[in-house]
Amino acid sequence: xxxHGIKPDEYERILELMGREPNLLELGxxxxxxxxxxxxxxxxxxxxxxxxxxxxxxxxxxxxxxxVDIGNGLCAVFxxxxxxxxxxxxxxxxxxxxxxxIIRDIFTMGARPIALLNALRFGSLDAPLxxxxxxxxxxxxxxxxxxxxxxxVGGEIVFDEMYSGNPLVNVLCLGISRIDGxxxxxxxxxxxxxxxxxxxxxxxxxxxxxxxxxxxxETSAEKRPAVQVGDPFMEKLLMEACLEVMKTGAVLGxxxxxxxxxxxxxxxxxxxxxxxxxxxxMHVPQxxxxxxxxxxxxxxxxxRMLLVVEKGREHEVTAVFEKWDLHAVQVGExxxxxxxxxxxxxxxxxxxxxxxxxxxxxxxxxxxxEPSWQKAVQRLSLGDLGAPPSAxxxxxxxxxxxxxxSKRWAYGQYDHSVGTNTIAQxxxxxxVVRVKxxxxxxxxxxxxxxxxxxxxxxxxxxxAVAEAARNVACAGGEPIGGTNNLNFGNPERPxxxxxxxxxxRGIGEACRALGIPITGGNVSLYNETEGRAIFPTPVLxxxxxxxxxxxxxxRAFKRAGAAVVLLGDNLGELGGSEYLATLHGKVAGQxxxxxxxxxxxxxxxxxxxxxxxxxxxxxxxxxxxxxxTLAECTFDSGGIGVAVDLPEVRLKPDTTLGxxxxxxxxxxxxxxxxxxTLFGESASRIVVSASGxxxxxxxxxAKAAGVMATVIGQTGGDRIQLSVGGTRVVDTAIAxxxxxxxxxxxxxxxRR
Amino acid sequence: MKFAxxxxxGSNSDHDAFxxxxxxxxxxxxxxxxxxxDLQGADVVILPGGFAHGDYxxxxxxxxxxxxxxxxxxxxxxxxxVLGICNGFQVLLEAGLLPGAMVRNDRxxxxxxxxxxxxxQTDTPFTxxxxxxxxxxxxxxxxxxxxxxxxxxxAEIEAHRQVxxxxxxxxxxxxxxxxxxxxxNSIAGICNRQRNVVGLMPHPERATExxxxxxxxxxxxxxxxxxxxxxxxx
Numbered sequence: 004x005x006x007h008g009i010k011p012d013e014y015e016r017i018l019e020l021m022g023r024e025p026n027l028l029e030l031g032x033x034x035x036x037x038x039x040x041x042x043x044x045x046x047x048x049x050x051x052x053x054x055x056x057x058x059x060x061x062x063x064x065x066x067x068x069x070x071v072d073i074g075n076g077l078c079a080v081f082x083x084x085x086x087x088x089x090x091x092x093x094x095x096x097x098x099x100x101x102x103x104x105i106i107r108d109i110f111t112m113g114a115r116p117i118a119l120l121n122a123l124r125f126g127s128l129d130a131p132l133x134x135x136x137x138x139x140x141x142x143x144x145x146x147x148x149x150x151x152x153x154x155x156v157g158g159e160i161v162f163d164e165m166y167s168g169n170p171l172v173n174v175l176c177l178g179i180s181r182i183d184g185x186x187x188x189x190x191x192x193x194x195x196x197x198x199x200x201x202x203x204x205x206x207x208x209x210x211x212x213x214x215x216x217x218x219x220x221e222t223s224a225e226k227r228p229a230v231q232v233g234d235p236f237m238e239k240l241l242m243e244a245c246l247e248v249m250k251t252g253a254v255l256g257x258x259x260x261x262x263x264x265x266x267x268x269x270x271x272x273x274x275x276x277x278x279x280x281x282x283x284x285m286h287v288p289q290x291x292x293x294x295x296x297x298x299x300x301x302x303x304x305x306x307r308m309l310l311v312v313e314k315g316r317e318h319e320v321t322a323v324f325e326k327w328d329l330h331a332v333q334v335g336e337x338x339x340x341x342x343x344x345x346x347x348x349x350x351x352x353x354x355x356x357x358x359x360x361x362x363x364x365x366x367x368x369x370x371x372x373e374p375s376w377q378k379a380v381q382r383l384s385l386g387d388l389g390a391p392p393s394a395x396x397x398x399x400x401x402x403x404x405x406x407x408x409s410k411r412w413a414y415g416q417y418d419h420s421v422g423t424n425t426i427a428q429x430x431x432x433x434x435v436v437r438v439k440x441x442x443x444x445x446x447x448x449x450x451x452x453x454x455x456x457x458x459x460x461x462x463x464x465x466x467a468v469a470e471a472a473r474n475v476a477c478a479g480g481e482p483i484g485g486t487n488n489l490n491f492g493n494p495e496r497p498x499x500x501x502x503x504x505x506x507x508r509g510i511g512e513a514c515r516a517l518g519i520p521i522t523g524g525n526v527s528l529y530n531e532t533e534g535r536a537i538f539p540t541p542v543l544x545x546x547x548x549x550x551x552x553x554x555x556x557x558r559a560f561k562r563a564g565a566a567v568v569l570l571g572d573n574l575g576e577l578g579g580s581e582y583l584a585t586l587h588g589k590v591a592g593q594x595x596x597x598x599x600x601x602x603x604x605x606x607x608x609x610x611x612x613x614x615x616x617x618x619x620x621x622x623x624x625x626x627x628x629x630x631x632t633l634a635e636c637t638f639d640s641g642g643i644g645v646a647v648d649l650p651e652v653r654l655k656p657d658t659t660l661g662x663x664x665x666x667x668x669x670x671x672x673x674x675x676x677x678x679x680t681l682f683g684e685s686a687s688r689i690v691v692s693a694s695g696x697x698x699x700x701x702x703x704x705a706k707a708a709g710v711m712a713t714v715i716g717q718t719g720g721d722r723i724q725l726s727v728g729g730t731r732v733v734d735t736a737i738a739x740x741x742x743x744x745x746x747x748x749x750x751x752x753x754r755r
Numbered sequence: 756m757k758f759a760x761x762x763x764x765g766s767n768s769d770h771d772a773f774x775x776x777x778x779x780x781x782x783x784x785x786x787x788x789x790x791x792x793d794l795q796g797a798d799v800v801i802l803p804g805g806f807a808h809g810d811y812x813x814x815x816x817x818x819x820x821x822x823x824x825x826x827x828x829x830x831x832x833x834x835x836x837v838l839g840i841c842n843g844f845q846v847l848l849e850a851g852l853l854p855g856a857m858v859r860n861d862r863x864x865x866x867x868x869x870x871x872x873x874x875x876q877t878d879t880p881f882t883x884x885x886x887x888x889x890x891x892x893x894x895x896x897x898x899x900x901x902x903x904x905x906x907x908x909x910a911e912i913e914a915h916r917q918v919x920x921x922x923x924x925x926x927x928x929x930x931x932x933x934x935x936x937x938x939x940n941s942i943a944g945i946c947n948r949q950r951n952v953v954g955l956m957p958h959p960e961r962a963t964e965x966x967x968x969x970x971x972x973x974x975x976x977x978x979x980x981x982x983x984x985x986x987x988x989x
Binding site: 439 | 764765766767768770771774775788790804805806808809864865866867868869894896898958960961963964966967968
């Protein structure tokens with residue numbers, strides 16, 4: 004029982020649902036289906052509070068992926084999913100099969116996948132292990148996506164010591180389907196045959212879902228056999244064949260076999276359709292001899308699909324699969340009732356009510372407790388920080404932080420041009436792809452800040468939603484839907500559960516305020532090694548619609564002589580900033596404040612400004628604050644410099660970075676004012692550039708929208724020149740800064 | 756005129772080539788399944804990028820056995836213009852329609868970026884509309900694009916002006932610094948002795964619209980249209 008990850012009280016519940024003792028196979032089914040990974044038993048009560056509806060929602064949570072209406076009879080189908088645990092044990096295959104899994108979720112809905120993004124977290128690149136995992140994950144992400152021909156167009160990568168024993172690999176896939184072409188993962192019509200197609204079933208990945216629902220310890224490497232091996236060529240055949248076969252109309256339901264394999268596909272399709280399913284494992288194509296029903300049902304071999312086909316039209320389905328050299332075999336049929344029956348050569352070997360495995364899986368309202376250290380880490384007095392560095396040295400240092408530096412080393416290994424839809428090149432914040440056959444485009448971004456969430460999971464999660472949506476808006480996209488990936492530690496610990504509960508509450512509140520329905524997602528818990536949890540890391544994926552795909556922009560300045568305008572307020576908030584972490588070695592304070600109505604206003608404004616062609620560039624302020632944002636606007640611009648003078652933020656001498664404490668900081672230095680002005684990470688800020696008469700229009704539009712607009716300087720020259728309150732504090736040649744920024748990760752990865 | 760784009764099961768740039776030929780250039784185009792034996796009366800054949808049969812053995816190694824390849828060979832033997840892009844180039848090498856071979860990129864990793872390429876020859880059906888030494892910006896996206904040939908073959912290729920494209924910088928200067936994958940003599944594309952079969956690693960079909968980063972590749976497809984028109988006019 005313990006080996007199956009089933010707790011004694013859960014076993015009692017199984018006895019109740021079954022009305023008898025389960026046999027070993029049945030226990031195995033419960034084990035994988037009731038794992039945290041498949042059942043969401045700890046998170047379900049919280050996830051239910053998220054907003055999931057809206058005028059554009061075509062498909063909300065509960066299916067293989069969510070979908071939102073993008074006009075022209077089409078919908079965007081998308082979801083984010085994690086493959087954290089496998090990627091730690093075997094980085095290349097773990098990441099590759101993570102990509103393969105989310106692609107299957109998308110084409111299973113009848114949508115053609117057109118873009119991939121990923122949110123990755125690794126330990127510090129100073130550690131050889133982190134470099135090895137980073138190298139393997141990037142190669143795996145590329146290896147799978149490049150082969151199958153779906154461009155990897157964007158994402159984010161963060162390096163922090165807190166992820167050294169537990170990297171995060173979250174992958175988002177976006178596809179396009181006709182709204183009337185959506186196919187669901189439900190069984191229909193008793194008597195209809197159930198087909199299996201794709202790779203043969205092997206012994207790989209047995210209990211992968213259970214592994215993903217446990218903490219790591221020093222023996223985790225021994226779990227390597229539980230990581231599956233991906234075959235992108237097989238997936239390519241499956242994708243093309245499935246998309247083709249769904250057009251025949253003979254497929255009534257389809258589901259991929261991901262986590263928990265055949266067990267999950269059979270029980271979920273049955274329970275979603277309110278019907279039963281009977282299959283005989285004898286018919287399941289097997290890679291190895293002597294496999295038991297237990298092994299067949301629990302295998303997580305990749306690239307396999309289960310289909311319910313309309314009786315009498317089997318030949319239409321098999322003909323398409325044969326064209327692609329795939330063999331679709333009938334393994335069973337849909338039956339009246341609600342039981343999943345598994346036969347071995349006609350002999351009944353398992354008989355379970357399918358809802359017992361799915362809807363009736365345990366739901367825990369686990370105890371939540373604010374960590375005892377929470378308030379303490381939020382308090383930080385400037386006086387405790389010691390002497391602040393000069394703005395110039397802080398700027399120079401931040402350019403070499405891998406989290407801030409260019410991720411060219413990674414995306415240079417991703418095919419981002421295949422498909423001929425990619426408008427924004429990777430590294431430009433949000434990804435932008437066009438929708439062929441229409442004038443529209445889609446902007447997509449994935450964001451999350453674990454440091455902010457550690458300091459305040461509620462506000463940190465709101466900031467993640469706001470940043471993802473803001474990035475999409477900065478590319479001209481109106482945010483229309485979201486997906487979330489919740490990466491947390493062990494939910495059996497009340498402090499972790501509190502973090503999760505607070506984060507979900509924050510996501511819900513921000514999504515409601517910004518009008519972004521959550522249409523699906525993924526929860527990854529037990530992200531701990533040796534009892535040490537990662538930062539709580541909710542990652543938000545937001546999809547935005549561009550009515551005219553030609554009306555977009557990037558972060559890079561386009562010409563000299565343009566005015567540089569800061570939209571939003573510069574509040575000089577240093578809490579949880581990269582500056583504090585890198586220059587003062589502290590992860591402390593309150594994360595930046597967020598006024599959701601101001602956030603909504605600035606997002607609406609930037610979408611309008613881009614749509615009306617009034618701004619030449621737009622860049623959201625995040626890690627590294629205004630200084631690094633301005634530097635990034637000069638990078639990839641062909642060397643267009645910038646000179647600005649920022650109004651100085653005046654921190655009160657008694658300012659603490661906590662919100663209530665009033666202890667007077669000793670040793671307070673005015674340099675903090677300058678550094679807070681440059682490196683504070685206040686939310687709801689965007690840097691734009693505009694020329695000539697358009698500048699007046701920008702300022703007028705901002706005024707009408709109630710957004711503060713400050714002309715802070717001009718583009719031109721070949722230097723980054725930043726002044727605060729009239730005093731020049733940073734002055735660097737772009738060529739030098741850009742070289743350091745662009746090659747930082749390459750240099751780190753060149754170390755042995 | 757009509758383009759035929761061959762579809763191997765693992766082709767992933769087939770639709771891109773089809774879209775460029777039909778929607779961007781505005782010519783007829785057809786997708787031809789690799790198990791077919793007929794090129795549907797096409798005037799130009801494109802072997803697209805991708806991973807034709809998974810390429811777990813050697814890139815393009817199995818594709819040459821696809822039924823359609825007999826038709827492609829016969830078409831090429833008759834002087835018909837054939838363009839192999841990326842994996843399609845690899846297939847042409849494996850099928851013996853072009854000399855040499857591909858090995859792993861010198862820096863081991865997959866390379867994906869926009870690169871400048873210098874046009875070396877303008878007397879092929881795919882460069883007829885180019886200016887001599889014109890520099891084209893096109894994306895590369897490959898793990899095995901490191902062109903290799905034994906010294907005799909290489910000398911022969913150079914002597915017969917079969918190097919059609921070389922990796923260069925934006926000014927058209929060729930040097931090791933502008934070579935993304937270690938290809939001998941910075942070779943990005945070559946043709947056969949008869950000059951009607953051309954293979955290149957960069958993707959012209961992905962560079963036909965400025966909105967996507969470059970429209971420089973358009974001239975390659977336009978060249979095919981131009982050279983066929985001049986043939987017809989003769």
